[in-house]
Amino acid sequence: MNNIFIILKKQIKDTLKNKAVLIQFVMFPAMAFIMTKSVKIEGMPSDFFVNMFSVMYVGMAPLVAVSAIISEEKEKNTLRVLMMADVTPGQYLAGIGGYVFLACMAGAAFFCALSGREGFREKGLFLLIMAVGILASMVLGAAIGVGTANQMAATSVTVPVMMIFSFLPMLSMFNETIKKIAEITYSQQISLLFNGLGENYVRSVMIVAANMIVFGGLFMLLYKKGGLCRG
Secondary structure, three states, X not given: OHXXXXXXXXXXXXXXXXXXXXXXXXXXXXXXXXXXXXOOOOOOOOOHXXXXXXXHHHHHHHHHHHHHHHHHHHHOOHHHHHHHXXXXXXXXXXXXXXXXXXXXXXXXHHHHHHHOOOOHHHHHHHHHHHHHHHHXXXXXXXXXXXXXXXXXXXXXXXXXXXXXXXXXXXXXXXXXXXXXXXXXXXXXXXHHHHHHOOOXXXXXXXXXXXXXXXXXXXXXXXXXXXXXXXO
C-alpha cells in the first residue's frame, strides 16, 4: 500500500507539470458548464449538454490519461527504476489507476452537480454509471499504453480510438446506421443509461461488461507480449 500511495503522489505532481494530461480532466466539465449556462433552446432538456459531454469525458479523459502516463514512463525508463525499487507491476497499475479514477470522479461529481439531479438515488446512479464508464476507458487506455513503445506511438493509437468512443454516441443521435454500430460500444450504452437512468439497464450493463472483458483480454495479451518495461 505504501508503494501505491507513493506512485499516486508522484502522479499528482507529474500531472501539474503535464498540461496534456491535466487538460483532459478539466476540458469537458468546463465546456459542459459554458454550454449549459449560455445555450437555452425551447424544448431542449436542461441536462442535454451535461449528458453529452459526460459521455465524451468518459470516452476520452481516462483513456488518454492512462495511455499517456504509461507510455511516457516507458519511454523515459521511469518504470525500470520503479521495478528496480521493488514496485510490482500490480502496485504500479493500482497507483496510476487509482489516481486517474479519483481525478475523473472529481469531474463526474461536477457533472452530477451541474445536471441538477436531485435525490440520493439519482445522484448515486449517475456517479455509478460514470464510474463504470471510467473504469472501462482506463482498461482500454492501459492496453494502449502497454502495447506501444513510446508516447508518440501511443498518441497515434489513442486519438482515433478516443474519437470513436467519444463521438459515436453523439453521432448516433442523427444517423440510424451509426446508431446500430454504436450499440455494441460501452460509451453508447453509458449515453443510453444517462438519458434513461436505469431503463433497460440489464442489456446496457451486459454490453459494458462485454467491452471491459474484451479490453481486459487485450491488455493481458499485450502485457504478456511486451510487459510494462519493454517497448
